[in-house]
Amino acid sequence: MSHTEAAAMEVHSATGLSSRKILMWTFIGSECMLFGSLITTYLVYRGKSVVGPYPEDLLNIPFITVTTFVLLMSSLMMVLALAAVQRGDMKWGKVWLFMTAFLGMVFLGGQVFEFTHFVHEGLTLKTNLFGGTFFLLTGTHGAHVAVGVIWLLSLFLLAQRGRLTQANAETVEIAGLYWHFVDVVWIVLFTLIYLLV
Amino acid sequence: MSNGPEHAHPSTRTYVLVAAILAVITAVEVAVFYLEALDPVLVPVLLTLSAAKFTMVVGLFMHLKFDARLFRALFIGPLFVAIAVMMAMFLMYGVFRG
Numbered sequence: 672m673s674h675t676e677a678a679a680m681e682v683h684s685a686t687g688l689s690s691r692k693i694l695m696w697t698f699i700g701s702e703c704m705l706f707g708s709l710i711t712t713y714l715v716y717r718g719k720s721v722v723g724p725y726p727e728d729l730l731n732i733p734f735i736t737v738t739t740f741v742l743l744m745s746s747l748m749m750v751l752a753l754a755a756v757q758r759g760d761m762k763w764g765k766v767w768l769f770m771t772a773f774l775g776m777v778f779l780g781g782q783v784f785e786f787t788h789f790v791h792e793g794l795t796l797k798t799n800l801f802g803g804t805f806f807l808l809t810g811t812h813g814a815h816v817a818v819g820v821i822w823l824l825s826l827f828l829l830a831q832r833g834r835l836t837q838a839n840a841e842t843v844e845i846a847g848l849y850w851h852f853v854d855v856v857w858i859v860l861f862t863l864i865y866l867l868v
Numbered sequence: 869m870s871n872g873p874e875h876a877h878p879s880t881r882t883y884v885l886v887a888a889i890l891a892v893i894t895a896v897e898v899a900v901f902y903l904e905a906l907d908p909v910l911v912p913v914l915l916t917l918s919a920a921k922f923t924m925v926v927g928l929f930m931h932l933k934f935d936a937r938l939f940r941a942l943f944i945g946p947l948f949v950a951i952a953v954m955m956a957m958f959l960m961y962g963v964f965r966g
Binding site: 686688692693695696699701702703704706707708710711715717732736739740743744746748750751754756807811844847848851852854855858859861862863867 | 877880883884886887890891894897898900901908911914915917918921922925926929930935936938939943944945946947949950951952955957958961963
């Protein structure tokens with residue numbers, strides 16, 4: 672993408688702020704309410720399952736701590752990617768973008784492993800209230816991570832083809848806002864689901 | 869209406885430091901979870917540590933601390949609405965009674 676095209680994309684609102692950033696922050700605000708409702712449902716039904724398996728039978732804290740660490744580090748990779756693109760260092764911008772997506776995929780792999788293990792242990796969406804609310808909440812988060820990974824890989828491919836440059840730093844910043852929000856949601860879920868069993 | 873100035877973003881060193889602090893807080897959270905002596909204060913301690921991590925990521929990684937006030941309003945407003953609705957539901961369903 673040329674500098675002229677990139678400049679044309681930076682539409683500013685009457686506030687003088689980027690319309691795309693306003694849109695992304697508004698979206699993130701709405702996501703707060705979406706996850707708020709799912710977290711509420713999980714906590715309201717917590718401890719009310721009448722048949723097992725129960726959370727304390729299944730949740731593996733050491734394993735999920737590792738995947739949590741992976742997602743936290745992906746946020747570091749994301750800010751490093753943005754900083755590199757903003758200073759025009761596309762070589763490192765591409766490295767950090769790919770690393771962010773890769774760590775996101777590692778997190779998703781961990782979630783697939785966890786879900787598969789739970790299903791083998793007899794927990795499905797229909798088994799009990801824990802199963803229904805747990806899979807809905809963490810599955811919704813996982814779907815957000817998957818969207819983020821696809822978004823980041825798309826940016827990486829654009830950068831590989833020379834269509835993502837310093838002039839498009841805001842495009843990377845907006846993807847970063849989404850990615851960090853996904854991380855922030857997991858920070859809350861890690862505490863509420865896994866540590867406050 | 870002024871939306872406030874946008875300040876320079878943190879340096880790479882600051883980002884790495886923040887990530888290290890986040891990792892340490894996560895380790896402390898897990899340690900607190902396993903320490904039976906801390907069971908009576910488990911909930912407030914874990915919620916405080918989680919809130920600290922939340923604030924650091926939103927403020928520093930998402931640059932909300934440095935960005936325009938309008939972005940802060942767009943995030944914090946719905947966040948407070950979500951928390952208020954959660955608290956109302958918890959009271960209604962007796963979550964705080966255990």
